[in-house]
Amino acid sequence: MNIDLVKNYLAGLQDCIVTELERLDGKSFRRDSWQRSLGEGGPKSLGAGGGDTRIIEEGALIERGGVAFSHVRGTRLPPSASETRPELAGREFEAMGVSLVLHPRNPYVPTVHMNVRFFVATREGEAPVFWFGGGMDLTPYYGFEEDCVHFHRTCKSALDPFGRDFHPRFKRWCDDYFFLRHRGEPRGIGGIFFDDLHEPGFEQCFALVQSVGDHFLPAYAPIVERRRNNAFGDRERDFQAYRRGRYVEFNLVYDRGTLFGLQSGGRTESILMSLPPVVKWRYDWKPEAGSAEAALYEMYLRPRDWAG
Numbered sequence: 001m002n003i004d005l006v007k008n009y010l011a012g013l014q015d016c017i018v019t020e021l022e023r024l025d026g027k028s029f030r031r032d033s034w035q036r037s038l039g040e041g042g043p044k045s046l047g048a049g050g051g052d053t054r055i056i057e058e059g060a061l062i063e064r065g066g067v068a069f070s071h072v073r074g075t076r077l078p079p080s081a082s083e084t085r086p087e088l089a090g091r092e093f094e095a096m097g098v099s100l101v102l103h104p105r106n107p108y109v110p111t112v113h114m115n116v117r118f119f120v121a122t123r124e125g126e127a128p129v130f131w132f133g134g135g136m137d138l139t140p141y142y143g144f145e146e147d148c149v150h151f152h153r154t155c156k157s158a159l160d161p162f163g164r165d166f167h168p169r170f171k172r173w174c175d176d177y178f179f180l181r182h183r184g185e186p187r188g189i190g191g192i193f194f195d196d197l198h199e200p201g202f203e204q205c206f207a208l209v210q211s212v213g214d215h216f217l218p219a220y221a222p223i224v225e226r227r228r229n230n231a232f233g234d235r236e237r238d239f240q241a242y243r244r245g246r247y248v249e250f251n252l253v254y255d256r257g258t259l260f261g262l263q264s265g266g267r268t269e270s271i272l273m274s275l276p277p278v279v280k281w282r283y284d285w286k287p288e289a290g291s292a293e294a295a296l297y298e299m300y301l302r303p304r305d306w307a308g
Contacts, residue, residue: 001130001202003094006118007071009206010098011052013116013213014069017100018054020217024224025061029054034267036072048073053270057277061109061228065102066273070261071095077121085196088129091121097134098213099257101274102220107240108230110140110147110188110223111247113274114216115257116209130202132209133195135170136216137178138223139188139247141240142292143300147223148189152306154219155192158211162204167307170194175303180250186301187250191219195256239293241280248279 018029035050051070056062077093097117104111116134138151152171159166174193179186192212197205251258251274261271287293 001120001128003096003118003120006206007096009210009213010069010096010116010118014052014054014067014098017098017217018067020221021056021062021065021067021102024221024228025056025059027056027059027062029056029067032270034270036267051267051270053267053273055273059105061104061106061224063103063105064273064277065100066270067098067100068270068273069096069098070267070270088121091123091129093122094120095260097257099274100216103244103276104224104228106228106230107141107232107236108227110138110227111244111276112139112220113137114213116213117257118206118209129198131196131198132205133197134209134212135174135191135193136212136219137174137188137191137193138220139243140300141243141296142236143189143296144227147226148300148304148306149308150222151189151191151219153308154215156307158215159192159208161211162208166208167192171307178250180246180254182253183246183249185246185297186303187246189300189306190303238280239287241276241278242282242285243296244276244279245281248275251275 022028032053032055033050034053036048049070049072051068053066053068055066057064073092073094075092077088077091095117097115099115101113102111114136116132118130118132120128120130122128136155138148140147155171156167159170170192171190174190175186177193178188178190197208199205258271258274262268287297
């Protein structure tokens with residue numbers, strides 16, 4: 001198990017994605033590097049480490065977005081990381097990952113999220129325990145079938161070399177995970193999601209995670225190019241702001257990455273970079289029957305085998 005190999009890949013992935021996004025947008029990302037000592041800003045159980053957050057605001061394409069790398073260590077694994085494996089609670093840990101969220105200005109360009117991460121939990125006298133997690137998912141405001149098919153087929157292409165069962169399993173996991181239980185609706189059209197991946201071994205798991213990370217740009221960039229010049233007005237922006245509220249609700253109530261970052265002593269600004277810049281809530285609002293807004297609910301915000 002070569003931790004430096006994982007760290008070098010993640011740092012390179014961040015650079016690659018930011019370079020392409022700067023090409024698409026025409027504006028450079030701001031770079032914000034941070035370091036934190038053990039116990040700084042909280043109890044001793046919080047993590048030490050650092051990260052490199054790349055942020056863009058008020059770009060030509062991206063209204064707000066971030067691509068963050070972090071590498072933290074701590075003396076006690078936070079509850080959000082040991083929830084599904086309680087036998088690891090209380091171990092020291094080391095965690096690293098790349099996480100991104102992009103909120104485009106044009107409502108016809110979907111919001112997107114991608115994350116790949118690696119954990120090691122240790123206890124004196126016992127062998128270290130590792131696992132990987134990650135995935136990517138798409139949140140459109142106005143649905144286009146060809147975009148949904150493209151995104152899901154690219155996700156499938158990332159996983160197929162490692163076994164035919166991975167994509168259907170990780171696709172279902174994504175549908176179940178990115179679901180707002182208090183609303184009874186999904187956040188978007190899904191994609192793939194996985195966590196606690198440690199079998200069949202480090203090399204195979206790492207190769208799978210690299211494939212997921214490397215397929216992000218092929219999954220998203222063609223959709224951006226197709227939709228970025230679609231004309232829109234106040235109605236579309238208003239609906240975008242309303243649906244962004246669902247994104248905020250999920251990230252602050254359910255998202256394990258957000259909870260882990262806050263519980264492990266990560267940098268708050270970097271953790272909450274995922275939140276959109278403009279959001280609206282309305283009381284018990286329903287879209288007009290037969291409208292493009294209604295079509296999102298009726299045709300797209302439903303689990304579906306988009307990859308075919």
